[in-house]
Amino acid sequence: xxxxxxxxxxxxxxxxxxxxxxxxxxxxxxxxxxxxxxxxxxxxxxxxxxxxxxxxxxxxxxxxxxxxxxxxxxxxxxxxxxxxxxxxxxxxxxxxxxxxxxxxxxxxxxxxxxxxxxxxxxxxxxxxxxxxxxxxxxxxxxxxxxxxxxxxxxxxxxxxxxxxxxxxxxxxxxxxxxxxxxxxxxxxxxxxxxxxxxxxxxxxxxxxxxxxxxxxxxxxxxxxxxxxxxxxxxxxxxxxxxxxxxxxxxxxxxxxxxxxxxxxxxxxxxxxxxxxxxxxxxxxxxxxxxxxxxxxxxxxxxxxxxxxxxxxxxxxxxxxxxxxxxxxxxxxxxxxxxxxxxxxxxxxxxxxxxxxxxxxxxxxxxxxxxxxxxxxxxxxxxxxxxxxxxxxxxxxxxxxxxxxxxxxxxxxxxxxxxxxxxxxxxxxxxxxxxxxxxxxxxxxxxxxxxxxxxxxxxxxxxxxxxxxxxxxxxxxxxxxxxxxxxxxxxxxxxxxxxxxxxxxxxxxxxxxxxxxxxxxxxxxxxxxxxxxxx
Numbered sequence: 055x056x057x058x059x060x061x062x063x064x065x066x067x068x069x070x071x072x073x074x075x076x077x078x079x080x081x082x083x084x085x086x087x088x089x090x091x092x093x094x095x096x097x098x099x100x101x102x103x104x105x106x107x108x109x110x111x112x113x114x115x116x117x118x119x120x121x122x123x124x125x126x127x128x129x130x131x132x133x134x135x136x137x138x139x140x141x142x143x144x145x146x147x148x149x150x151x152x153x154x155x156x157x158x159x160x161x162x163x164x165x166x167x168x169x170x171x172x173x174x175x176x177x178x179x180x181x182x183x184x185x186x187x188x189x190x191x192x193x194x195x196x197x198x199x200x201x202x203x204x205x206x207x208x209x210x211x212x213x214x215x216x217x218x219x220x221x222x223x224x225x226x227x228x229x230x231x232x233x234x235x236x237x238x239x240x241x242x243x244x245x246x247x248x249x250x251x252x253x254x255x256x257x258x259x260x261x262x263x264x265x266x267x268x269x270x271x272x273x274x275x276x277x278x279x280x281x282x283x284x285x286x287x288x289x290x291x292x293x294x295x296x297x298x299x300x301x302x303x304x305x306x307x308x309x310x311x312x313x314x315x316x317x318x319x320x321x322x323x324x325x326x327x328x329x330x331x332x333x334x335x336x337x338x339x340x341x342x343x344x345x346x347x348x349x350x351x352x353x354x355x356x357x358x359x360x361x362x363x364x365x366x367x368x369x370x371x372x373x374x375x376x377x378x379x380x381x382x383x384x385x386x387x388x389x390x391x392x393x394x395x396x397x398x399x400x401x402x403x404x405x406x407x408x409x410x411x412x413x414x415x416x417x418x419x420x421x422x423x424x425x426x427x428x429x430x431x432x433x434x435x436x437x438x439x440x441x442x443x444x445x446x447x448x449x450x451x452x453x454x455x456x457x458x459x460x461x462x463x464x465x466x467x468x469x470x471x472x473x474x475x476x477x478x479x480x481x482x483x484x485x486x487x488x489x490x491x492x493x494x495x496x497x498x499x500x501x502x503x504x505x506x507x508x509x510x511x512x513x514x515x516x517x518x519x520x521x522x523x524x525x526x527x528x529x530x531x532x533x534x535x536x537x538x539x540x541x542x543x544x545x546x547x548x549x550x551x552x553x554x555x556x557x558x559x560x561x562x563x564x565x566x567x568x569x570x571x572x573x574x575x576x577x578x579x580x581x582x583x584x585x586x587x588x
Contacts, residue, residue, distance in 0.1 A: 066243075066246070066247040070239075070243035070246065070247070071240055071243055074236065074239040074240065074243060075236065078232055078235060078236055078239075081232075082229070082232050094182065094191055094214075095180075097191035097212045098180040098181070098182075098191045098192065098193055099180070099193075100191075100212060101142065101180075101190075101191055101192055101193035101210040101211060101212050102178050102180060102193035102195060102210070104136065104140045104142055104145070104193075104210045105145075105178075105193050105194065105195040105208040105209065105210040106178070106195050106208075108132075108133070108136055108145060108208050108210070109195055109196070109197045109198070109208045111132065112200070113128065113132065114129065114132060114147070114197075115197070115198070115199055115200055115205075116199075116200065117129055118147065118149060118155065118197060118199070118205050118206055119199040119200070119201075119203075119205050121149070126155060126163070126164075129147055129155045129156050130155075130156045130157075130160070130163060132156075133145040133146070133147060133156035133157075134156070134158070137158070141212065142210050142211060142212050143158070143190055143211050143212060143213045144157065144158045144190070144209070144210070144211050145208070145209075145210050146208070146209040146210075147197070147206060147208060148167060148171065148206050148207050148208075148209060149205065149206040150171065150204070150205060150206055151166065152166045152167050152170070152171060153165070153166050154166070154167060155206075171206070171207055172194055172207070173194055173195060173196035173197075173204075173207035174196075174204070176196050176204070177196075178193060178194070178195050179193065179194045179195075180192070180193050181193075182214070183209075183211055189213070189214040190211030190212055190213055190214060191211065191212045191213075191214060192209060192210065192211040192212075193209075193210050193211075194207050194208070194209045194210075195207065195208050273291070273293050276293070276295065277295060277364075278295060278361050278362060278363055279293060279295040279296030279297075279298075279299045279300070279360075279361065279362030279363075279364075280292070280293045280295070280296055280359070280360070280361055280362075281293075281296050281311075281324065281359070281360045281362070282349075282357060282358070282359045282360075283311060283325075283357045283358055283360075284356065284357040285354075285355050285356055285357050286310070287310045287311050287312065287325055287357075288308055288309060288310055288311075289306055289307055289308060289309060289310075289311060289314070290307075290308075290357065292306060292307055295362070296362055299340055299342060299362050299364055300314075300315065300320070300337075300362070302314055302315075311324050311325045312325060320335050320337060320342075324344065324346070324360050327348045327355055327358060328346070328348070329346065329347060329348065330344055330345060330346035330360075331345055332344075332345060333345070333346075334365070336549050336550065336553050340364055341364075341365045342362050342363065342364060342365065343362070343363040343365050344360060344361070344362060344363075345360065345361045346358050346359070346360045347359050347360075395414075398414065399411050399414060399415065402414065428458065429442060429443065429446075429458055432458055432460075432462040432463060432464065432502075433458075433462060433464040433502065434464060434465050434466035434467075435464055435465070435466055435467065435468055435471060435474075436466075437471055437475055438464060438471075438474065438475065438478065438502070441475055441478060441479060442458065442478075442500065445479075445482050448486070449486065449498060452486060452489075452496075453494060453496065454486060454489055454496045454497065454498055455495060455496065455497045455498070456497075456498050456500075457497065457498070457499050457500070458499075458500050458501075459499060459500065459501035459512075461501055461503060462500070462501055462502045462503065463502075463503055463504055464502050464503075464504050465504055468504050468509060469509065469576075469578045470509065470558060470576055470578075473554050473557070473558060473576065474502075474509065474511065474576070476550060476551070476554050477511055477551050477554055477555070477574055477576075478500070478502070478511060478513070480547040480548065480550055480551050481511070481513040481547075481551060481572050481574075482498065482500065482513055483547055484513075484547050484548060484572075485498045485513055485514070485515040485517070485570070486498065488515055488517035488518070488570060489515055489516075489517045492516075492517050492518065495516075496515075496516065496517075497515065497516045498513070498514070498515045499512075499513070499514045499515075500512070500513055501513075501514075504578075505578075506578070507577065507578060508575050508576060508577050508578055509575070509576040509578060510573065510574070510575050510576075511573070511574040511576070512571060512572070512573045512574075513571070513572050514565075514569060514570065514571035514572075515569055515570055516568075516569045517569060517570060518568065519565075519566070519567055519568045519569050519570050520564065520566070520570055528548050528564065529548050529549055529551075529552035529562075551572075551574070555574055555576065558576050558577065559577060560574060560575050560576040560577060561574070561575045562574045562575075
């Protein structure tokens with residue numbers, strides 16, 4: 055039984071050595087073929103030079119032009135001498151009737167050649183000729199008389215055996231270089247195999263397989279969801295957390311993402327071949343942060359890897375923190391305004407104008423009390439009163455005229471208080487952000503009407519409004535038309551509103567044109583929460 059090579063470094067070294075030997079052998083053969091072609095061209099050029107020199111011989115020109123039979127021995131003698139002196143296998147003179155006047159075989163002198171005169175165009179013709187003397191690198195040049203009249207052609211050939219002998223003489227030096235490259239490549243392959251062995255921490259194939267098993271156990275034990283798909287969009291890897299977050303069944307492996315998820319923002323975020331970084335998608339049960347990285351191997355797409363993070367609790371804490379921050383900002387704005395008012399009152403008292411100071415105090419008390427009294431007369435729910443008081447202080451700080459519609463009516467314990475708080479807070483923040491780059495006057499109006507069957511919430515502003523064609527997209531995760539440092543939760547506010555409204559089977563409409571008015575209708579009859587089956 056043959057002994058199996060188990061060491062990973064040895065397998066890599068042998069594989070690279072085989073590839074190197076085969077590659078160099080093929081390269082050497084191609085190089086030898088190219089060298090042979092170069093030598094053929096070189097010998098053809100040498101034959102052309104011999105033929106052109108012979109064609110310029112005055113004696114040859116005169117004898118061929120007169121066609122005197124007495125010149126025939128001289129032509130054969132000069133051609134044979136030229137062939138011996140230059141190493142050519144033949145020098146053949148052919149007249150315009152294709153008759154030979156010289157040839158290494160005397161019996162062919164005076165006989166016509168089978169092929170036509172190719173030098174009629176006055177050019178030099180190179181090639182490989184197979185004739186009575188064997189295979190030759192040949193050249194055929196025109197022969198002109200002293201009067202520059204075409205009187206025939208000169209054909210010169212050099213045996214291919216001479217070309218092969220020179221090639222064989224050159225190949226050993228090339229073989230030395232190939233052997234040197236092979237040795238260097240083998241050393242480099244050995245060094246690379248050793249480096250890879252070190253990079254894998256000395257692990258062998260069995261240990262790598264065991265490590266893969268441990269990786270699988272880790273993959274299914276982490277708190278983040280992981281999904282890998284191939285180029286066709288079929289799921290190849292999915293861990294337990296991803297199944298839980300997406301509500302997938304056990305047969306999801308091997309199926310397409312759009313089949314198991316259906317159409318919607320979640321499927322669009324998970325499928326595809328582009329890079330996605332920290333995209334937020336809100337489902338019925340979770341707020342997910344999605345990252346997608348395409349896998350490219352050898353320049354070809356091989357699918358993608360998606361990670362899912364559950365940020366539901368974090369988003370709840372963030373919204374709570376935003377509420378606290380909004381409350382803090384309102385207290386800070388009130389303190390700043392209160393300080394300015396105290397300075398004004400102190401100044402009036404120092405100027406000896408107590409009556410004007412008293413009148414100013416009454417004016418301040420009246421304006422603040424009026425807003426607070428009007429708000430409490432319209433709205434009985436303390437949570438909503440506190441929210442709107444904080445938003446009013448923030449609006450004052452931003453220079454926005456914040457008004458409550460006289461039609462507002464809300465009892466102390468209306469239905470869906472938590473949903474109402476979420477909807478109102480996000481719509482008002484969205485209106486504030488929409489006015490961030492608008493010039494004064496800037497206005498935001500709120501209207502909340504509680505009816506026996508429904509709860510109607512309306513928030514409007516006098517900002518630039520929504521761009522053309524943006525209404526179908528404004529509730530998508532991450533979509534926003536707002537810019538600037540004052541914008542918070544970019545692309546999430548309206549998505550949260552839409553999810554909240556949908557959970558209670560409500561409706562939301564948006565106005566077109568300058569300014570924007572969002573109107574939400576929530577039925578007051580509770581709708582049972584849908585059951586999710588895994």
